[in-house]
Amino acid sequence: RAKDAGRNAIQLFRTTMQHAASARLQMENDLRQALLRHEFRLHLQPQVDARDNRIIGAEALLRWDHPKLGPQSPGLFIQLLEESGLIVEVGDWILREACRIGAYLLNERSVDAGAFSLSINISPRQFRQSDFVEQVMRAIGASGVPQRMIKLEITEGIVIQNLEDTIGKMNRLKKAGISFAMDDFGTGYSSLTYLKRLPVDLLKIDQSFVRDAMAGDGDAEIIRAIVSMAASLGLEVIAEGVEQQAQLDILQQRDCHLYQGYLFSRPLPLEMFCELLDSSLARAAGPTHPA
Ligand code: C2E
Ligand code: MG
Ligand code: MG
Numbered sequence: 001r002a003k004d005a006g007r008n009a010i011q012l013f014r015t016t017m018q019h020a021a022s023a024r025l026q027m028e029n030d031l032r033q034a035l036l037r038h039e040f041r042l043h044l045q046p047q048v049d050a051r052d053n054r055i056i057g058a059e060a061l062l063r064w065d066h067p068k069l070g071p072q073s074p075g076l077f078i079q080l081l082e083e084s085g086l087i088v089e090v091g092d093w094i095l096r097e098a099c100r101i102g103a104y105l106l107n108e109r110s111v112d113a114g115a116f117s118l119s120i121n122i123s124p125r126q127f128r129q130s131d132f133v134e135q136v137m138r139a140i141g142a143s144g145v146p147q148r149m150i151k152l153e154i155t156e157g158i159v160i161q162n163l164e165d166t167i168g169k170m171n172r173l174k175k176a177g178i179s180f181a182m183d184d185f186g187t188g189y190s191s192l193t194y195l196k197r198l199p200v201d202l203l204k205i206d207q208s209f210v211r212d213a214m215a216g217d218g219d220a221e222i223i224r225a226i227v228s229m230a231a232s233l234g235l236e237v238i239a240e241g242v243e244q245q246a247q248l249d250i251l252q253q254r255d256c257h258l259y260q261g262y263l264f265s266r267p268l269p270l271e272m273f274c275e276l277l278d279s280s281l282a283r284a285a286g287p288t289h290p291a
């Protein structure tokens with residue numbers, strides 16, 4: 001009967017919600033343990049100059065291998081970290097681990113600190129901590145990595161919260177030699193006014209514009225607009241999510257030569273990244289005995 005069916009539907013809904021809530025709670029608990037159990041890793045995705053195929057840097061990306069469920073999607077678990085506040089603690093680990101990797105690349109892998117930057121993603125909640133600047137400086141100090149090798153990736157979400165506080169923190173870090181990238185650029189509010197006031201060094205063209213760059217429905221024009229805006233503000237620009245040569249061609253035609261994407265390489269574990277780096281350095285050095 002209709003009434004019973006309705007009651008059953010509500011019951012099913014409740015049960016489903018309860019399952020979802022307890023699954024979420026379980027995940028949060030697992031995430032809480034993950035740090036202690038060393039289940040997090042940073043992978044590195046190369047950033048490339050398309051003009052000479054040189055690796056100019058890398059973005060550190062968080063990976064979590066769940067002990068029972070296997071690798072988890074960063075998009076989902078990072079949101080959970082953010083909402084639960086765990087991102088503050090995990091973010092500190094990310095900073096320390098990334099700086100440690102930076103120092104390793106410099107000292108053991110003959111990377112040139114002036115020609116290679118390591119980009120670290122910073123979540124809004126982490127950035128908003130009152131001692132964020134100190135947190136960054138401590139991580140850098142403990143690793144011995146040069147400040148100028150470190151780039152922090154922030155999103156427009158950070159800015160909306162409190163512009164003055166954001167600018168203040170960024171300026172203190174900039175003074176120490178650290179640089180900033182605006183991630184996922186073009187997807188948020190992207191007000192020119194705040195972009196002019198924020199001490200960012202680099203705009204990262206969001207992958208959504210790159211994905212459809214060939215479709216002819218305006219994304220190629222948006223890319224052109226971002227590139228010329230960056231040029232007039234004296235900022236560098238890099239494209240993310242480049243998967244196809246045709247996308248890279250369009251970017252280069254619009255004067256965007258720096259890119260990141262599967263076309264060159266997926267994010268890699270440190271050891272594999274180092275192998276790629278070595279072969280790229282060898283290629284750049286050219287043959288030792290010219291024919
Ligand atoms: P994001 O910072 O914009 O990172 C770029 C994302 O694009 C990464 O996804 C990367 O694996 C992916 N990607 C790179 N090249 C390609 C490509 O050619 N095609 C496609 N389809 N995707 C590509 P990932 O690793 O899943 O990370 C997703 C997001 O999670 C990141 O977006 C960032 O917002 C966040 N995230 C990742 N690691 C960290 C971290 O250490 N800390 C914080 N706070 N957030 C992080
Ligand atoms: Mg990023
Ligand atoms: Mg991005």
Ligand code: MG
Pocket residue numbers: 184
């Ligand atoms: Mg993104």
